[in-house]
Amino acid sequence: MSQTIEPRGPAPDEEALWQALLRREEWPGRFYGVTSQGVVCRLGCPARPPLRRNVRFFGAVAEAVLAGFRPCLRCDPDGSRAAVHAAAVRAACAEIESAEEMPSLAALAAGAGYARHHFLRLFRAVAGVTPHEYAAALRARRLGAALASGERVADAVAGAGFGSESRVYEDGGKVLGMTPGAARRGGAGEVIRTAFGESALGPVLVGMTARGVCSIEFGTDEASLRAALAGRFPAARIEAADAPVREAVARVLAWVEEPRGALDLPLDLRGTAFQKRVWEALRAIPPGGTVDYAALASRLGMPRGARAVARACAGNGVALAVPCHRVVGRDGSLRGYRWGMERKRALLAREGAAGGAD
Structure with missing residues (x-):
């Protein structure tokens, strides 16, 4: 797996840079020119490594350009x-x-x-996202804004560009996360049933709508967890657990004790089209496996989208079922986790013991 090396102190010697070039390691602020082709590349360029005698190293693209090299079209060193x-x-x-x-x-x-x-x-x-997905998200935003401002449902649907009102009602969960009528009332009328439990990783609260689990949160105590849920869903009616929610909590607690296989629960995911793409990709990572942010972005067709992927992971509100804890740094180090680094470390340790490293 490739890694990113941050430059520190004096410039590294050319042998270290050459070895990094051969390993295609990304090395911010370091570039190399290929005299036989007249191009300058960033360290980490996917092109076939040149012969050593044809390589010159530079600390800036502009320096290489002044020396007569042109930017590589493949790795785009100057952006x-x-x-x-x-x-x-x-x-x-x-x-x-x-x-x-x-x-x-x-x-x-x-x-x-x-x-x-x-x-x-x-x-x-x-x-x-694709242009079609972008347009769909745009229509949903327009519809939600129009309904929140109090427009009649029929007028809001037409103004947002949907072909028919029936289509929005039939697929309201995907378009708005609720029916248009509920959206027009600011989400009032949507019911989230909750159940609390004590896990090996601390207190956990599960929230579930009629469509599925919309929240799995770890915290310090029940009161703060319920307050956080109310903050995420301010207009919803939050009620005590029924049988499906109690079963979901039991499955979460059992999975924490012995994380084998996916935590298979019906989910009601709330997010943008891109966030949902990232979350679905996360669900494909098996227990015991990890992936770095850049590799996950590449799987999604976004080779430079590591930061966007990290933001989508941070926006996940359904712990464990959408396993964002399985995303690590390029060097294998642990990065941020919404529910705390100690929980992330403990989860990966438990999964490693159960399923082996990736």
């Missing part, structure tokens, strides 16, 4: 291609937002000056 791509995607997003009907992928690609399939990959790499 110029990434900036062009980001601008093209921003323009496409603006076109989607201003259009009365969703523009076709072919039209968006033509406007950006790319082939259709290339533009689809580019849009997903930059935005984290």
Whole structure:
């Protein structure tokens, strides 16, 4: 697995840089020029390593350019291609937002000056979702804002660009996380049933709607956990547990004691289209396995999306069932965890004992 090395102190010697080049390690602030091709690359470039005699090392892309090298088109060491791509995607997003009907992928690609399939990959790499998913999320935001302002459901649905009111009611859980009527009332009327338990990792509270578990939270005590849940769902009616919620808590507690297999619960996930993509990818990581943020981003078609993936992990409100604790740093070190680093360390230790390392 590759790793990122932060430069410290004086510049490293060329042998260390050469070995990093061969291992394709990312090394911020270090670049190499290939004299036989006239290009400058960042350390970590996926291109085939050149011969040692054809390599010169630099501390900045500008330094290499002054020496007669041009930026590599593959690894984009100065970020110029990434900036062009980001601008093209921003323009496409603006076109989607201003259009009365969703523009076709072919039209968006033509406007950006790319082939259709290339533009689809580019849009997903930059935005984290496809143009269709972006448009769907935009419609949902517009619908939610209109309903929250008190518009009639029929007017809000039409204004947001949905083809029919029945479609929104039929798929209300996916569009808004609740029915349009409940959204118009600020979420009032939605019921979340809760149950509390004491696990080996401390107090845990499970919240469940009619669609599935919407919250699994660890904390210090029951009162603070209930207050946090009310903060996440301020307009919902929070009630005591019924049988399905008590069963869900029992399964959570049993899983903490012996984490074998997935914590298989019906889920009601609340998030953006991109967050849900990340959360579904997390659910595919088995107990005992880990993945780093950059590798997970690459699996999602976003080779430079490690930070976006980390933000999606931080937004997960369903511990264990969406196992964001299995995401680590490139060097295997533990990074942030919503429910505390000690719990993350304990979870990984328990899973390692049960299922072995990845």
